[in-house]
Amino acid sequence: MEQKEPMSIQRILVANRGEIARRVFTTARRLGIGTVAVYSDADAGLPFVAEADLAVRLPGNAPSETYLRGDLVIAAAKKAGADAIHPGYGFLSENAEFARAVADAGLTWIGPTPESIDSMGSKIAAKKLMADAGVPVFGEIEPAAATAADLPLLVKASAGGGGRGMRIVRNLADLADQVKLASDEAASAFGDATVFCEPYLENGRHVEVQVVGDTHGNVLVLGERDCSLQRRHQKVVEEAPAPGLSDEVRSTLHEGARLAATAIGYVGAGTVEFMVSTSSTDGAAKVSFLEMNTRLQVEHPVTEAVFGLDLVEAQIRVAEGGTVPEVPTHPRGHAVEVRLYAEDPAANYQPQSGLLDTFDIPTDLAFDQFASFGSRLDSGFVAGSEVGTHYDAMLAKVIVWAPSRAQALRQLAGVLRRSRLHGIRTNRDLLVELLGHPDVVAGRMTTNFLADADLAATVDRSLPGTPVDQGCAVFAAAVALVGESVRHRQVQQAIPPGWRNVYSAPLVETFDLDGTEIKVGWRNVRGVLEFVDVYGEVSGATAAMPVPIPGGWRVQVEHDGIARPHDVLLHGDRVDVEAPSGHLALRRVPRFVDPAEQVSAGSLLAPMPGTVIAVPVESGASVEAGQTLLVLEAMKMQHSISAPGDGVVEIAVSVGQQVAAGDVLAVVSTTSVSSDDSTEESA
């Protein structure tokens, strides 16, 4: 195809953050295009800010103050001399109004036209449009007309995304309530209360097709991706191509996507999402259009891997008026991506925040395109980054491209296992477990898989493996602390650690594992450190003196004729053990605690340094939950400290007193229940 002389973008502003900003910058840099970042206050220390040629601060942290402020973003582009805006995904990426404003400001919008965004923005309208174009869609079911035969049903927000406002109804009686709830949620989340119902596929697979259209009427269909492994409608594992689809289903999907894109004259990168049912009685898979995402998807790298192209480059080219690239007709090999989240699968996937002390994922590439089979990391974080609570909890995407699917799964699990992630809980163990799960290996995934499967990582935070693995790991932690104590000795530097001429008891190190105290006993027997296992499970484990490594110690634990290398990294009181079977996060329990520093139950601590300006209650007074006990002035603000429950208050401070963060202000001892009982008995 003859390439028309495209207009030339000189400097791109990415109206996004984290990994996707870095991803776009990588391609821009390769193409010789300048880069501009925008960043919120919380993100100021992240690598994407430092890596951009120029960076513009968006004051504040809430998305509504920062990354969703189209006006500020456009102003930033103007100020920094950017001539194009790439929206990434999320935030303003599917905001037609913003796309228009960008164009109105004389900037190039790297994305589909506002009209395309609009036409796909309403799911109800989009479904109708697709049905008219001949794309298979689910029939819409009027809530009022639904019968038991239609169950289960899925209630969805028309303007929704990311699973919000989505509800599954299995009982007809619940339908009305659920529609109401979904509608309320949609109204608050998207500003549009419109919801609709469609059949819910219990054993459906989420399969989506990547398309790229250009201004010359070309639509490139880049195969499909399977994104069935999801938790709470959030994708976790994605792969290309989708395993186990018949040619017929595949061509239905590809053809449907082509029709969808063509129907709206789609320009840029987009994704057409389908549900593929796997349990229809006649054995034939049913395909139904779900929605079209008018942006680059998070999981775009798997498509890049198997087709050997750079989708961001394609986006830029198309935005410059160029044509879609030439690609092979069939995907090559297999690519799998996992999303590494800062979350706790064992606590209902609660997002985690904090300092990433160690963040080492051993991949061949970062952001770059694969030249041959291997692994790639797309992440917005580096070791030492602070992971906050303001935005998405995704730490990284790890992508592996291999000749076969089985190899890709195994290789990706290997990369994750060897990764070192310290400081924040992640879903790594869950991902490793998923990648090796027999059903996943066999390609039997549905969108319910994570909710239904019995996965160890969703209940257990300890080290994967046997009690011996765990025992060796805690022993290694103790041995590392021996190395550390020897290093800091002031005297007798070379005397063997823990040496005794008269042995009475093992030396003991105490750790906290997820709230459980673990005592590790050891003794020095002629230069070999021996594990004295108080729990009796791992007798006979030994270790030589540890060897220093950056940030910690390497400990070789011998047990039952097997040498097990452990790397133990120390960050303050945290002890991270990298054992052969995985990662164990421990905390040192200090030998002594100054009683003055111990905080009794029911204590109210100063949330920040400040001055006590009022104490409206007196010590010994009975107080009710929520009652104001004292007022603290800090940073010119007044903070009321109120009783957490009913009880008797003991005030620990006085008016005018300066307090430091964490100081005990008051103690509320809850009214004893047992004394009430005894009163009743005696009465």
Add this chain to the structure above:
Amino acid sequence: MSTETVEPAPELGRREAMLAKLASLDEQHALAVAGGGERYVERHRARGKLTARERIELLIDPGTAFLELSPLAGWGSDFTVGASVVTGIGVVEGVECLINANDPTVKGGASNPWTLKKGFRASQIAEENDLPTISLVESGGADLPTQKDIFIPGGKMFRDLTRASARRQPTVALVFGNSTAGGAYIPGMSDYTVMVKEQAKVFLGGPPLVKMATGEESDDESLGGAEMHARTSGLADYLAVDEHDAIRIGRRIIARLNKEKLAAAKATLTFAEPEEDPDGLLDLIPTDLKEPFDPREVIARIADGRSPTNGAVFDEFKPLYGNSLVTGWAKIHGHQVGILANAQGVLFSEEAQKATQFIQLANQIDVPLLFLHNTTGYMVGAEYEQGGIIKHGAQMINAVSNSKVPHISVVMAASYGAGNYGMNGRAFDPRFLFTWPSAKSAVMGPAQLAGVLSIVARAAAESKGKEYDEEADAGMRAFIEASIEEQSLPYFLSGMLYDDGVIDPRDTRTVLGICLSVINNKPVQGTDRFGVFRM
């Protein structure tokens, strides 16, 4: 000189014999560790209290060594092995300290004559090496049936505490329980006292005695409770909420003693491990002590190997002269030492003179001395007496006695007769003296002693014209031999406090490393002033 060492021929039985002795040593140590026995330890724990050794384990810095002293004190006596007290040297907040902990599971921690001896030895070590003392106090006072052996000399305990204080060697008492009557002066004489709430009991007279003396009704808390002493009498400087807290406070006190080791001693010393595996020491000691062994084999297993800062393992001095005694320079854990080691058992005039010269050399350059004993004594016989063996032995004993550099003695095997003196036996106050399980020490060997007695008795009988009872003689000889044999053995001598402990030969280097580090709390300074050398 050669640093080449030859592997000792693995002689059958040596290792087995040594391992059997070590197993037996472990058993004897276990007696000390067992304290008052399971029942009393359980009762003590049931009160929520820690044992003496548990208190020490918590007190010392994590992962550091603890050199227990005189663990077999009282061995062979009517008292429990260990003498109801644990003493030793441990590192607390980076400071080497002398720790003295009553074992309340043994008769309530009451002091017997051996307890006293052990305590005195510990104070001597603290004094000579400039160590702070930490007393972990919980003692019911004196073992009254033996008061005659305790009461008068026991005052020295309190005298030592305050003299230590005056020497600027701080003393800290952590009181965990009873510390009454005379025992009350332990916290009383200490520089810092910490008392555990609701546990410490410190008074001159308890309620019954007060009632008898003055008729006053009183209770333990008002007479000597921790709260009272912390808030009213001022005897307690710190009130600890529990035992852990007392130990925590004790550690903080030591941390604030402003005790910095001498810069030279503190500097991290770099050195190589020995060139020969210390494990080989087990193969070295002949089962028959009449058979000599080469002490250079021992030196190769305890001294630093060659390294950029140590060009040779052992620089032997006068290797061709008086070669029944090996002398020379080596380093142990980076500290230079002069070593005197018996090679052929007997000390002749040449050996005595060589030793005398070598000791003076060490004093000239301020280097500590290490004596490795395997001696049967000075040579006897007309030729040697005429050659002046007494005179030369006296020179050596003069040099040893007046030398001012620190001495450490290790009794590897035999240490008989005046050889024990010349090689710096207990009476000559080495800073430290340790014994291997293979050691034997007495005025002479058991067979020789029995033989001497037999000859003397026979001569007496003959002079009286009586017929000598050969049967009785054999019985007497066997009895004497057996009892001398028993009294020559290391446990017996260690029980008498004639050493600082019996150690595994493989631990010798570590023990010496700790001792040399401890010695370096004070500058090493030799002397040029000796007694008049008889020429």
